[in-house]
Amino acid sequence: MSWSTWWKWKWWQRSAGSVEGARWSLGEPPPLPRGAICLTARHLTRTFGNGQTRAVALDRVSLDLRQGEVHLLMGPSGSGKSTLLAVLSGLLRPDRGQVFALGRDIWRLPEEELERFRLRHCSYIFQGYNLFPALTAREQLEIVLKWGEGCSPREARKRAEAVLGQLGLTHRAHLRPAELSGGEKQRVAIGRALVKNPTFIFADEPTAALDWDNGQLAMQLLCQCARQRGAMVLVVTHDPRLIPFADRVLELADGRLRNDGTAPTRSSSSVYEHTPLPLHYKKGPRLHLQFPPKLPLSS
Numbered sequence: 001m002s003w004s005t006w007w008k009w010k011w012w013q014r015s016a017g018s019v020e021g022a023r024w025s026l027g028e029p030p031p032l033p034r035g036a037i038c039l040t041a042r043h044l045t046r047t048f049g050n051g052q053t054r055a056v057a058l059d060r061v062s063l064d065l066r067q068g069e070v071h072l073l074m075g076p077s078g079s080g081k082s083t084l085l086a087v088l089s090g091l092l093r094p095d096r097g098q099v100f101a102l103g104r105d106i107w108r109l110p111e112e113e114l115e116r117f118r119l120r121h122c123s124y125i126f127q128g129y130n131l132f133p134a135l136t137a138r139e140q141l142e143i144v145l146k147w148g149e150g151c152s153p154r155e156a157r158k159r160a161e162a163v164l165g166q167l168g169l170t171h172r173a174h175l176r177p178a179e180l181s182g183g184e185k186q187r188v189a190i191g192r193a194l195v196k197n198p199t200f201i202f203a204d205e206p207t208a209a210l211d212w213d214n215g216q217l218a219m220q221l222l223c224q225c226a227r228q229r230g231a232m233v234l235v236v237t238h239d240p241r242l243i244p245f246a247d248r249v250l251e252l253a254d255g256r257l258r259n260d261g262t263a264p265t266r267s268s269s270s271v272y273e274h275t276p277l278p279l280h281y282k283k284g285p286r287l288h289l290q291f292p293p294k295l296p297l298s299s
């Protein structure tokens with residue numbers, strides 16, 4: 001391959017949002033193989049309040065999370081699930097303990113570097129969608145690319161449209177959140193999480209506000225992201241019906257891990273692959289995400 005062909009190929013990878021291209025541009029090592037430990041927590045402790053109102057949300061929690069796998073974090077209300085997700089994802093500083101992500105102790109990074117790390121590697125999905133009311137579905141995705149990666153408007157639009165197309169939302173791209181159904185809003189939120197090709201996806205009760213059909217669809221999208229794109233997915237949930245989608249299930253009780261997910265769930269990928277789509281989605285084409293999205297070579 002000549003130098004100019006190589007350069008064009010690298011440019012295309014980068015502009016197409018490919019992980020390889022993005023990593024190359026950051027001078028980072030190649031991605032870890034599926035199943036490799038990519039995020040490690042050691043002895044995490046987090047309390048809120050003091051004196052009589054002191055609550056121990058996390059009590060010396062240690063765990064390992066793996067590339068390309070879907071992890072469920074379960075436990076009773078108040079057991080510390082959201083706190084653990086926030087600490088692991090760089091949103092909430094622990095009182096004690098360490099979080100190693102891609103070999104870096106994230107809570108030792110300077111604030112600016114931590115922010116860059118979150119922007120580049122982490123995506124968040126919440127029960128309440130957290131969409132901007134004034135932006136259309138397409139703009140919700142574009143803003144992530146323009147603001148987070150400094151993409152040109154043209155490139156951002158192309159990538160946003162490609163992901164919305166794969167989510168079956170092309171015909172809804174011009175609508176604002178108030179004009180979308182709950183399931184569509186969650187698909188936009190998932191699209192916004194996926195469009196930047198994150199290394200880690202953190203989802204807090206992503207299916208809680210959805211009916212079961214849309215909940216399954218949301219989980220299928222997250223599973224595809226893990227399987228095809230190699231993302232580490234961590235989902236906080238109360239819903240045991242999501243267990244068949246997971247590679248590993250971690251259980252918290254009173255801020256302590258009952259099990260650390262070391263034992264994988266029964267062949268979850270085959271369960272996932274054979275989970276039928278909800279009936280009304282069978283009428284349309286089956287959703288298959290591709291990472292990076294297929295984009296035309298000419299811009």
Ligand SMILES: Nc1ncnc2c1ncn2[C@@H]1O[C@H](COP(=O)(O)OP(=O)(O)OP(=O)(O)O)[C@@H](O)[C@H]1O
Nearest residue numbers: 048049055056057076077078079080081082083084
């Ligand atoms: N900002 C806060 N201020 C005070 N206490 C808090 C705060 N956030 C969490 N806590 C306390 O920490 C503990 C764990 O809360 P957390 O929200 O992590 O649990 P959870 O398992 O996610 O609960 P749920 O399933 O109900 O969302 C609870 O006792 C909670 O009251």
